[in-house]
Amino acid sequence: MTTRTRTDSTNRPVRPGWALALVAVCAFLTSLDVMVVVTALPTMRTELNASLADLEWTINAYNLAFACLMLTGAALGDRFGRLKVYVFGLALFTLASVLAAVAGNVEVLILARVLQGVAAGIAIPVSLTLLGDAYPPERRGWAMGIWGSVSGLAVAAGPMVGGFITEGLNWHWIFWLNVPFGAAGTMLSAVLLRESYGTAPKIDLVGLLLASFGLLGLVWAAVRAPGVGWGSGDVLLSLAVGVLLLILFVAWERRTAHPLLPMRLFGNRGFTVSNISAFFQHFALIGALFILSQLFQVGFGHGPLGTGLRLLAWTAMPMIVAPLAGGLADKHGNRPFMVGGLLLQAVGLAWIADVASPGTGYGALVVPLILGGVGIAMCLPTTINMVFGSVAPEDMGIASGSNSAMREVGGVFGVAFLSLVFAANGSYDNAASAIDGFRAALVLGAVSSAVGVVAALFAPGKSHPPMDAAPAAIQKNPETV
16 A cells, blocks of 8 residues: 655645634633633532532543543554544544533533544644644744643633633533634634655554553542542552553554554653653643632632633743744754743742742742743743654654644643642531642652653753655654764
8 A cells, every 4th residue: 555645735835824723722722721710610510400529520531532632643644644533633622521511410521522522632643733833833833832832721711711701601602612612713724734654554452442442441449539539449459550551552563564653762862751741731720720719719718710811821932932942942942941930830839839838828829830830831832843843744744643642641630639638638518628738749749850850851852854765764853872
């Protein structure tokens, strides 16, 4: 069978500006919906006559599907066309948002959230590949910086947007908000963006199933553990099954002729380090944002909207810093920005943990919040950029899927483990006790970010120009020492 690569894409001209704008819309919508329902849960519980435990699955269902289908989305895009899969994913996300908006009971709402997560898991890895394909290597870091700034802002702004809409309109409009932007993005992407393919002649179905269900086992355990404990039988069983399936996945990928995730990629230091850093970066980021939103509401007594506004010191930084960091990384290499960004995030979280108390004023928290925001703005786009700089064009799809999966799984585990540390060191009985728990949890976030620093120190330096002819096992555009 003749393989299809970027060189036989459709004859549409490359439109970098349109690619960036449309992919950014998808990133904003899918990232916003990670946390947007958090502040609406009490209202939804009353209107839908549901238990709070049931409604927690409106968050868990989305995150489960989102995290587990990244590799699937990348594989489908490589085989059937990245633009086709992206358009399908964004269209499905839009339709699922309509279903969520009209849901009259919690069962329909959870189903809609599952479909949203499936759509996001399919769309995000191929959207990053489309973006990477639209920009030359010397401008790709800047583009990834824009993408990272939009994505980071959306995740952090989710609770504030949800609270604002719920207070001003009603919770249904949280989902209606997605529809016009999703519909416009779907139609414009279909007619403006350029198609591309990977080189795999067929889908590695066995590998796809092993990876998807292996990730599902790990993520299921992580979302269940805060409620029932890590020592619970079903949590331990889920973890064991997940680990076993992922071990089988690696064994299968090493022997099959057309692997879903070629193990040779892990021989590339840039690819391996960027994936490790992505996990610990998002473990700290998503876990810390979850804890910080609780700290400001439970510990300091602010409402959802007030909390969101105060967190702008963190969440606004990516919009300012990420494009600059990405552009500078194009000239000076990714490693300094990965190391520096993760270090700043660690310092910011440790600083907040040190000064937080019932009497702490907001002024004492502004500087560490800014440091944390600058940190994630530096390391998020450069981590993604390193992935694309470490692999050949035909491997960009699955490399993007792998890195996206590591980020999402890291975020889920971050929330789970930081919640566990909170429960072991504090309670919601009073503000002082809650703050004790939140401080301990933020220390774990700082430690995770510090582990990411250690990993990033092993990242290769600035890329050298690729050789015209390289063995298949050596990636084009390599990041070399």
